[in-house]
Amino acid sequence: MDKVPILKMGDTLILAIQVELHDKMAIRLQEDILKEIHDTGARGLVIDVSALEVVDSFMGRVLSDTASMAGIMGVETALVGIRPEIAITLQEMGLELKGVHFALNLEKGMELLQNIGEIFYGED
Amino acid sequence: MEKIKEVVINNSEDVILARQAAREMARETGFGLADQTRITTAVSELSRNIYLYAGTGRVIIRALSKNLKKGMEIVAEDRGPGIPDVEMALQNGYSTNRSLGQGLPGTKRLMDEFEIKSEVGVGTTVTIRKWL
Amino acid sequence: MAGKGALNISELLTKKEKEILDEWVKAQADNLASRRGLIPEKQQREDSARLLGVLVKAVAGGNLEDITAPEYDGVNRFLASLAASRANQGFSPSETATYIFSLKNIVFKFLQEEYSDRPEALLKAAIDFSALVDKLGLITFETYVKGREEVIREQQKSMLELSTPVIQIWDEILVSPLIGTIDSARARQIMENLLESIVATKSSIVIMDITGVPAVDTEVANRLLRTMQAAKLMGAECILTGIGPQISQTIVHLGVDLGGVITRASLRDGLTLAFKRLKLNVARAEG
Numbered sequence: 223m224d225k226v227p228i229l230k231m232g233d234t235l236i237l238a239i240q241v242e243l244h245d246k247m248a249i250r251l252q253e254d255i256l257k258e259i260h261d262t263g264a265r266g267l268v269i270d271v272s273a274l275e276v277v278d279s280f281m282g283r284v285l286s287d288t289a290s291m292a293g294i295m296g297v298e299t300a301l302v303g304i305r306p307e308i309a310i311t312l313q314e315m316g317l318e319l320k321g322v323h324f325a326l327n328l329e330k331g332m333e334l335l336q337n338i339g340e341i342f343y344g345e346d
Numbered sequence: 347m348e349k350i351k352e353v354v355i356n357n358s359e360d361v362i363l364a365r366q367a368a369r370e371m372a373r374e375t376g377f378g379l380a381d382q383t384r385i386t387t388a389v390s391e392l393s394r395n396i397y398l399y400a401g402t403g404r405v406i407i408r409a410l411s412k413n414l415k416k417g418m419e420i421v422a423e424d425r426g427p428g429i430p431d432v433e434m435a436l437q438n439g440y441s442t443n444r445s446l447g448q449g450l451p452g453t454k455r456l457m458d459e460f461e462i463k464s465e466v467g468v469g470t471t472v473t474i475r476k477w478l
Numbered sequence: 479m480a481g482k483g484a485l486n487i488s489e490l491l492t493k494k495e496k497e498i499l500d501e502w503v504k505a506q507a508d509n510l511a512s513r514r515g516l517i518p519e520k521q522q523r524e525d526s527a528r529l530l531g532v533l534v535k536a537v538a539g540g541n542l543e544d545i546t547a548p549e550y551d552g553v554n555r556f557l558a559s560l561a562a563s564r565a566n567q568g569f570s571p572s573e574t575a576t577y578i579f580s581l582k583n584i585v586f587k588f589l590q591e592e593y594s595d596r597p598e599a600l601l602k603a604a605i606d607f608s609a610l611v612d613k614l615g616l617i618t619f620e621t622y623v624k625g626r627e628e629v630i631r632e633q634q635k636s637m638l639e640l641s642t643p644v645i646q647i648w649d650e651i652l653v654s655p656l657i658g659t660i661d662s663a664r665a666r667q668i669m670e671n672l673l674e675s676i677v678a679t680k681s682s683i684v685i686m687d688i689t690g691v692p693a694v695d696t697e698v699a700n701r702l703l704r705t706m707q708a709a710k711l712m713g714a715e716c717i718l719t720g721i722g723p724q725i726s727q728t729i730v731h732l733g734v735d736l737g738g739v740i741t742r743a744s745l746r747d748g749l750t751l752a753f754k755r756l757k758l759n760v761a762r763a764e765g
Contacts, residue, residue, distance in 0.1 A: 245361070246358055279452060
């Protein structure tokens with residue numbers, strides 16, 4: 223598998239990274255996401271990283287950048303399912319993921335984006 | 347009964363191979379999940395540095411056993427351009443390539459021991475260790 | 479075969495294995511450990527027979543020096559298990575080592591009988607064999623120490639676990655009451671426990687209460703902050719409670735940046751805030 227499927231639910235894009243991505247795949251995923259945002263006019267983006275066993279500085283950068291880029295396009299990003307050991311490692315390395323919201327799982331991530339949406343845009 | 351694995355790094359796919367080899371050995375050595383992840387992440391940083399800055403090189407992963415202590419040692423070596431200012435490379439925020447700039451200093455914080463030897467025009471060797 | 483040159487200890491051991499064993503077991507019957515009745519004679523004999531057996535095999539190639547060589551694997555293994563089982567039976571480590579050392583006297587006696595005509599070679603053989611048995615005795619000692627360290631490590635680990643509880647006090651609310659000094663090992667344990675509990679209980683709010691922490695320095699403050707930031711990466715909000723006047727003074731004087739962490743004076747206040755965040759209402763029942 224060398225392409226991560228991006229689903230759309232309401233005005234939120236959802237994708238789950240299920241395999242360890244090498245750098246080129248990660249960059250391509252970033253491009254795919256931005257294109258999808260542009261094509262669909264989505265308002266929210268949920269990235270499920272619960273299957274990832276490693277988030278190093280490169281992957282951290284890609285995720286953080288993607289969220290910032292999506293933000294410029296008016297999309298709020300939630301990163302969900304970061305494992306405890308990865309949270310610890312990110313902390314110890316001093317990696318900061320900026321411009322991203324965090325949630326425990328997909329469901330809570332959707333909920334979170336919905337709440338943010340209500341604050342920003344009012345109820346539809 | 348020393349265990350050694352060697353991974354040659356030529357591209358970004360090899361980074362993943364090095365990572366897998368490191369995690370497997372960390373698990374076999376008896377490290378917990380958090381330490382396994384620290385080690386794997388450190389190996390990911392070092393092997394990525396090889397292919398980003400030197401093009402090719404290798405990562406040697408070794409199980410250690412000293413008296414009662416068990417641990418792991420990873421040596422990442424390349425014959426790339428070398429790092430002109432090692433001190434600076436170890437400071438937060440330094441990076442010549444677009445990364446979060448935390449690669450080397452971050453790696454150092456994840457491990458118990460960290461040594462770096464680099465000579466411009468000759469290459470770079472980073473040795474890291476973690477004890478159980 | 480009493481030929482020329484050095485004496486062949488391995489040959490002697492092989493040839494006289496049975497007699498040596500008999501003498502050795504007899505000698506042991508008089509020593510202290512046996513008198514204490516710690517070990518039945520039958521087992522004493524079995525142990526001795528097995529040790530002598532693996533030793534005869536190990537020295538067969540003439541190596542009396544390097545006990546890390548592969549031919550000594552059997553000896554090393556047996557000594558390790560012997561040391562462990564004797565420790566369990568209540569032997570002191572020196573009793574076990576003394577038992578191994580006692581093999582020397584027996585073998586010396588046989589050497590003497592066999593080679594009384596060649597005193598110089600006899601002396602050399604005795605020294606060599608003595609050095610070998612010393613090494614073997616030390617192995618049992620080392621195994622004993624290793625076992626002890628293992629126990630200590632286990633105890634340390636369980637103490638750490640005991641001292642870093644994480645309690646789910648309500649749906650989605652965790653409390654981690656910290657008591658005592660926080661060093662780096664404990665800080666690490668606290669972090670791992672807390673984060674794993676977040677996943678296990680699907681919690682979205684974590685209250686860290688430091689009422690029981692006697693002092694907060696920059697180091698401790700940073701560790702706690704790091705833990706709370708890691709929790710945030712997992713989608714949990716952190717509230718730091720139990721901050722008395724002294725600690726709040728220290729934090730300001732040290733210039734520790736709490737980086738937007740929510741803080742409350744008491745656990746009670748923190749809990750109230752947590753309920754509010756989850757839109758929960760605590761009210762007295764009517765009537």
